[in-house]
Amino acid sequence: PEGGTVAAVENTKGPIKIAFLSFQNNPFWTPVTEGAEAANDYLSKFNATVDFVDLGNELSAEAVVAGIEGALAKQYDGIVVVPIFDGTARIIDEATDEGVPVFNIVAEGATPSNRLAFMGQDATSAGKQIGEYIAKKMDGKGKLGVITGYFGATQHTQRMNGALDFLKANYPQIEIVGPFENKDKAESAYSLVQDMMTANPDLSMVYVTAGGPFGAAKAVKDLGLTGKVGVVGFDHTPDNMQYLKTGEMVGLLDQAPYQQALDASVMLYNYLVDGTEPPSKVIPVVGKLLTPQDVQ
Amino acid sequence: MYSNGKTSTAGNEPVAGILPSGPLLRARGIAKSFAGNVVLHSADLDLYPGEVVGLLGENGAGKSTLMHILSGGLQPDAGTVEMHGQPTHFNTVLDGIEAGISFVHQELSVIGALTVAENLHLGHMPKTRAGFVDFQKMRDEAVALLNRVGAGGIDPRHEAGTLRAGEQQLIEIAKAAGRNPRLLILDEPTSSLTPHEVEGFFAYVRAARAAGTAIIFITHRLEEVLKLCDRLVVLRNGAIVSERRPAETTRQQLITDMTGKPAIYEYRERQIPDKTVALSLQRVRDRDHLEDISLEVRKGEIMGLFGLVGAGRTELLEVIHGARPLASGKIALFGTPVSHRDPSAAVRNGIALVPEGRKTAGILPQHSVRDNAAISSLRRFSGRLFSDLRGDVTRMEDYRDRLGIRMARDTQPISTLSGGNQQKVVFARALMVDPSILLLDEPTHGVDVGAKSDLYEIVAREAERGLTVLMASSEVPEILALCDRVAILSKGRLAGILSREEMSEDRILTMAFMEH
Amino acid sequence: MSQSLSIVRDLAKHREASVLVMLAAVAIYLAFASDYFLEPRNLLNVGRQASVVAIVALGQALVIIARGIDLSVGSVIGLSAVVGAILMRDTGSETIGLLGGLATGLACGVVNGLLYTRLRINPFIATLGTLSVARGIALLLTGGIPLPFGGFAEFVGAGRIYNIPVSFLLMIVLAIIVHIFAVKTVTGREIYAIGDNPKASRLAGVNIRSIRLFVFALSGLLAGLGGLILAGNLASADPNLGVGYELDVIAAVILGGTALSGGRGSIIGALLMALLNNAFVLLGISAYWQVVTKGLVIIFAVGLDGLQRRGDDD
Amino acid sequence: MSQSLSIVRDLAKHREASVLVMLAAVAIYLAFASDYFLEPRNLLNVGRQASVVAIVALGQALVIIARGIDLSVGSVIGLSAVVGAILMRDTGSETIGLLGGLATGLACGVVNGLLYTRLRINPFIATLGTLSVARGIALLLTGGIPLPFGGFAEFVGAGRIYNIPVSFLLMIVLAIIVHIFAVKTVTGREIYAIGDNPKASRLAGVNIRSIRLFVFALSGLLAGLGGLILAGNLASADPNLGVGYELDVIAAVILGGTALSGGRGSIIGALLMALLNNAFVLLGISAYWQVVTKGLVIIFAVGLDGLQRRGDDD
Ligand SMILES: Nc1ncnc2c1ncn2[C@@H]1O[C@H](COP(=O)(O)OP(=O)(O)OP(=O)(O)O)[C@@H](O)[C@H]1O
Ligand SMILES: Nc1ncnc2c1ncn2[C@@H]1O[C@H](COP(=O)(O)OP(=O)(O)OP(=O)(O)O)[C@@H](O)[C@H]1O
Numbered sequence A: 001p002e003g004g005t006v007a008a009v010e011n012t013k014g015p016i017k018i019a020f021l022s023f024q025n026n027p028f029w030t031p032v033t034e035g036a037e038a039a040n041d042y043l044s045k046f047n048a049t050v051d052f053v054d055l056g057n058e059l060s061a062e063a064v065v066a067g068i069e070g071a072l073a074k075q076y077d078g079i080v081v082v083p084i085f086d087g088t089a090r091i092i093d094e095a096t097d098e099g100v101p102v103f104n105i106v107a108e109g110a111t112p113s114n115r116l117a118f119m120g121q122d123a124t125s126a127g128k129q130i131g132e133y134i135a136k137k138m139d140g141k142g143k144l145g146v147i148t149g150y151f152g153a154t155q156h157t158q159r160m161n162g163a164l165d166f167l168k169a170n171y172p173q174i175e176i177v178g179p180f181e182n183k184d185k186a187e188s189a190y191s192l193v194q195d196m197m198t199a200n201p202d203l204s205m206v207y208v209t210a211g212g213p214f215g216a217a218k219a220v221k222d223l224g225l226t227g228k229v230g231v232v233g234f235d236h237t238p239d240n241m242q243y244l245k246t247g248e249m250v251g252l253l254d255q256a257p258y259q260q261a262l263d264a265s266v267m268l269y270n271y272l273v274d275g276t277e278p279p280s281k282v283i284p285v286v287g288k289l290l291t292p293q294d295v296q
Numbered sequence B: 001m002y003s004n005g006k007t008s009t010a011g012n013e014p015v016a017g018i019l020p021s022g023p024l025l026r027a028r029g030i031a032k033s034f035a036g037n038v039v040l041h042s043a044d045l046d047l048y049p050g051e052v053v054g055l056l057g058e059n060g061a062g063k064s065t066l067m068h069i070l071s072g073g074l075q076p077d078a079g080t081v082e083m084h085g086q087p088t089h090f091n092t093v094l095d096g097i098e099a100g101i102s103f104v105h106q107e108l109s110v111i112g113a114l115t116v117a118e119n120l121h122l123g124h125m126p127k128t129r130a131g132f133v134d135f136q137k138m139r140d141e142a143v144a145l146l147n148r149v150g151a152g153g154i155d156p157r158h159e160a161g162t163l164r165a166g167e168q169q170l171i172e173i174a175k176a177a178g179r180n181p182r183l184l185i186l187d188e189p190t191s192s193l194t195p196h197e198v199e200g201f202f203a204y205v206r207a208a209r210a211a212g213t214a215i216i217f218i219t220h221r222l223e224e225v226l227k228l229c230d231r232l233v234v235l236r237n238g239a240i241v242s243e244r245r246p247a248e249t250t251r252q253q254l255i256t257d258m259t260g261k262p263a264i265y266e267y268r269e270r271q272i273p274d275k276t277v278a279l280s281l282q283r284v285r286d287r288d289h290l291e292d293i294s295l296e297v298r299k300g301e302i303m304g305l306f307g308l309v310g311a312g313r314t315e316l317l318e319v320i321h322g323a324r325p326l327a328s329g330k331i332a333l334f335g336t337p338v339s340h341r342d343p344s345a346a347v348r349n350g351i352a353l354v355p356e357g358r359k360t361a362g363i364l365p366q367h368s369v370r371d372n373a374a375i376s377s378l379r380r381f382s383g384r385l386f387s388d389l390r391g392d393v394t395r396m397e398d399y400r401d402r403l404g405i406r407m408a409r410d411t412q413p414i415s416t417l418s419g420g421n422q423q424k425v426v427f428a429r430a431l432m433v434d435p436s437i438l439l440l441d442e443p444t445h446g447v448d449v450g451a452k453s454d455l456y457e458i459v460a461r462e463a464e465r466g467l468t469v470l471m472a473s474s475e476v477p478e479i480l481a482l483c484d485r486v487a488i489l490s491k492g493r494l495a496g497i498l499s500r501e502e503m504s505e506d507r508i509l510t511m512a513f514m515e516h
Numbered sequence C, D: 001m002s003q004s005l006s007i008v009r010d011l012a013k014h015r016e017a018s019v020l021v022m023l024a025a026v027a028i029y030l031a032f033a034s035d036y037f038l039e040p041r042n043l044l045n046v047g048r049q050a051s052v053v054a055i056v057a058l059g060q061a062l063v064i065i066a067r068g069i070d071l072s073v074g075s076v077i078g079l080s081a082v083v084g085a086i087l088m089r090d091t092g093s094e095t096i097g098l099l100g101g102l103a104t105g106l107a108c109g110v111v112n113g114l115l116y117t118r119l120r121i122n123p124f125i126a127t128l129g130t131l132s133v134a135r136g137i138a139l140l141l142t143g144g145i146p147l148p149f150g151g152f153a154e155f156v157g158a159g160r161i162y163n164i165p166v167s168f169l170l171m172i173v174l175a176i177i178v179h180i181f182a183v184k185t186v187t188g189r190e191i192y193a194i195g196d197n198p199k200a201s202r203l204a205g206v207n208i209r210s211i212r213l214f215v216f217a218l219s220g221l222l223a224g225l226g227g228l229i230l231a232g233n234l235a236s237a238d239p240n241l242g243v244g245y246e247l248d249v250i251a252a253v254i255l256g257g258t259a260l261s262g263g264r265g266s267i268i269g270a271l272l273m274a275l276l277n278n279a280f281v282l283l284g285i286s287a288y289w290q291v292v293t294k295g296l297v298i299i300f301a302v303g304l305d306g307l308q309r310r311g312d313d314d
């Protein structure tokens, strides 16, 4: 299928129902939803459906657990899910034990589970990828401000530590300011950058691990520091991309969510039909790092 | 304590070593002032076991303050209190209770969410062996207690919050009685009781006296003290001015003691020249209580509204005031039909109300006296944008003088005024609206005799100037003293209207019982 | 503030019946709209999903009845789970872990109670403070990284007895206990008394300080239990566990009609919310409509009886 | 009773004072601990950062004074911003966009007010409902995707006049207006009366329904303005804007000592919180300690005066 990399096998099993469980609260999820829809369109030719089940707008392990419980109650044959949190491993194992394979995408907790496979970006290596880019942009020295989404959110922490551990080990001359928590809020990122610049006029880079990097970029713009201070963050959402064009944002790492959604659904379908295992237990998605050059 | 099983006896064990003839409590030189405002100068008071002392005085004379000091609720600035000849000092009310002093406050304080039985046992509920509340025992004891204070009709299983004010008052009395106190202080306990309830209550007081309890009884109803008390103490301007035996004194004498001048209001023959009908009700009904009430009140007339408790007087006033929806019927003001959906509309049309229940429906407790008085007439005096704050000051001064409101400053919170003075402020509030119709619901509850006659005077004067008054009252003498006519309600129906000439205590009461 | 809290209490009186009607309406609708709704398994899922909010709401209900409010429950859930997991890991003893988790909840509750009764800090502010402090401590203890949490706790959180979720059973049992406690014991009655009129209660000899301390302690304890159940269910003690639960819990209490609740009410409120979430998953309602629907159902559930009770203000 | 009421008054008075003391203490400490703190630019930043919470708190304070509570402000911030941005995009007119945003806030407030005064829904539940509904509508209108939001709004949100942030100026002006309104106008005085004793106020001729409707409408309007400022500052109207603001706003009101607050109080409360966030960055306080410290400061700010006032209950 278009945008996907895996083809479906011929259905020899009769109708197949796949539940696709995902959240919806910001632009990141739009391509995920679209990928699930594309999978449904594509697989409908094979007598299979992919039902998109919305887990709501508040991301939590409880919502994932309730969603999987609901999908089991509705007797789906397989589940694609965005588990994100550590606490989802138990219910994933339970589903697997009941003979309903679960395919994790985007992000999963650190606790191992018996999912069929995980496709997505490893948050720590994504952090490292960004860390390498930061080091390059900063010439290995200077001050880096760090804004993380939620203290204690695994994915955010891993992205943060992936970068910071790398930098500390390899570029000891880069001084870290923070981290501070912005609760995924752009306005909070804005204020934090303002205050960071006050206390550290020589700051040259800001790394936002989760929501709201464009708020940091806007602060850079309003302070008239475009070109002097750069912001790096995640996801090709329109508000982020805008500042990539104007130069406050100097790097954005993408997770290819559309492709993840589509490929995972098809692989799960294939597994349900003829037992084709996915290529590996962990299918890494290497993020595409966009820089201002890419949008010029 | 009855919770220890001694429900039936109403007495205290005699305390060893104390001569029965010595005073139970001796207060000397009690002084108290609030923020420089001297309330008690130097009050001396002796109380003996087995004696009922009536404490009289105008509103704000300091009666409640003195009682708060004796019971530990307030600390005196100077003076000493001895119990059984021993100097005593109560830091808190709980200390006082511990020492056998029970104080039934002027303001109601039952716990509405609990049942009557639970209220009576709060603080020391009996337990079953399993550790649960022993509801059966509690009910039985509650019945006994309620009977003791003449309130046998109250079901102990009822939620206290749904009861009438009078019934709640009786519960508080029963609660105090249950502690078998050595000294029982009753601050205006009868102001919301029916005549029948008052009888039962008196019986209890006499029984407690016989059992050796010292009792202080505060009231503004002189007939009651003359009937019940052994000794009458009058407090004026923060000092004790007289002590008399009931048999050796008169109403008039007591009033002079209290006010410094003889004051009593006599009905003055008045002609009501204006035949305009100011307020007319036609077959007025509310949702559940009133049935087809038709009534006309002329401009400048003072119309009484009498009925037994539950007759529906409050409901009727509320319907006229727009606080209660009119189910059917018509109300007209000076011939123009009106249908107020909210009291604010009524006030705008010149109908002001002095509500029943000062604490719950009257005052704004955290507001100053001045703001309390001004609240109804804010819109009347406001400029285009701003409230007339300066005008409030002068108006307040004016009404303080006209109503004789006793206070230190008009910026003090109204809750620091004495009960009667609070009521006068609510009165001032209504008059500031410059209403054409004034609705009064038990307007003189807790108001002293002097102030009562002041208020009657004011009402009569305003009526003379064309104000139409509709006054609900439970006190027949009040109706006789003030009203040109009286409408009598009985169980939500209009039992009849009596003109001045037809009015007599007997006829009024007979008609009030018509539907019973 | 205590004013607005007392209004919360007052208006919650009639509520219960109308929320029950709403609960029934949603359930009946679901029974027709989804073939899976009435399956015992699904119904039990709903019960389990309601259990944590309901259990925590039991304590919160008593706090609210006594005119307090406890905003810290969400953070206490997280902190208790984390402390439990750390103790379990370090001592190797499940019992110590579980007791430690409960003790943590209790300790948080006691702190709240002392801030209120001793330092006289408005409970809204005091518990807003502990909300932050408890969450911060949970983060400090774990360095922000979730800990595994298994064994008996997992059984409580996720296990089943005769196919009935243990946490659901626990919720029922606790609700019955709390209800009996509130209605039949002296302390229970005194809680109602101080909620209604603290001053009169004190003069009647009720020790209002210790009663207030008690309700906050109980609320903390139950939040601690909630934390263990939640972490047990997820087999993971996340320092961010329970973030934002305070509003859900308070909503459950008020939906359930505090005044009557002693226990019943809280469950009804929590069930309504769990049922809604179940409906969203079963019917596949889109996220944004879920948000709208949730709000509308809450408003209607309570608005129903407002429609009949026209006419009287305050 | 009389004593207890005057204590309540005193308490509210002292509370403000003790929060002011805390504010001063933090500021003085910062002045020594950080070279940058006293720079005018930094101080103005703090002012700007406090402005949205403070402006929304002005409305919330009046709601709370009148014995209500408005939990929906966070969502109203988001919805107003989104509607403003859509109107601006579709009509091409900034004025229509801004007015549309304000009107949205106002409309939300009116809905809250009507739910309370007409349907008699407890304001906690009613505004919890609109919290959800408004957020859902914002998400539906945008499909979850932020919209660009510039022009005059951006000037209001991020612009400066003589180097002073416009939103900070707006906060000061509005606080003065609200304060004068609360203290000097008839409606303002009636708001306080209702909060004191609704029944007595109603019988005295205060139209409590329309006053209540008014305070909720005003709260909605100011939340709408807050949304425009916030979105203007970021030049982007995100449907998730303002999530969780309700607790911050209510905390600001209570920290500021509602009873007196007409306006002053709310600002003091909001400033304290903004100052804390500033302090974390200037002093580089380590991550999790930030969370702990925030809670402790809130508790101490209010607890300070509790320490002196031992001895008396209620
Ligand atoms: N806490 C207080 N602060 C200031 N003034 C007070 C306070 N308590 C009482 N007062 C004043 O003390 C005076 C005496 O009040 P008190 O309540 O003792 O009068 P009272 O004789 O009981 O009158 P009433 O018959 O009207 O109840 C009043 O002028 C009142 O305003
Ligand atoms: N909601 C209610 N629940 C229980 N009883 C009520 C309720 N409303 C009114 N009543 C009772 O109905 C009766 C009529 O009340 P209302 O106050 O009108 O009587 P009234 O003639 O004014 O007498 P009074 O004011 O002296 O009690 C009272 O006994 C009152 O207690």
Ligand SMILES: [Mg+2]
Pocket (backbone or CB within 6 Å): B063, B064, B065, B106, B187, B418, B419
């Ligand atoms: Mg008195």
Ligand SMILES: [Mg+2]
Pocket (backbone or CB within 6 Å): B313, B314, B315, B356, B441, B472
């Ligand atoms: Mg009456």
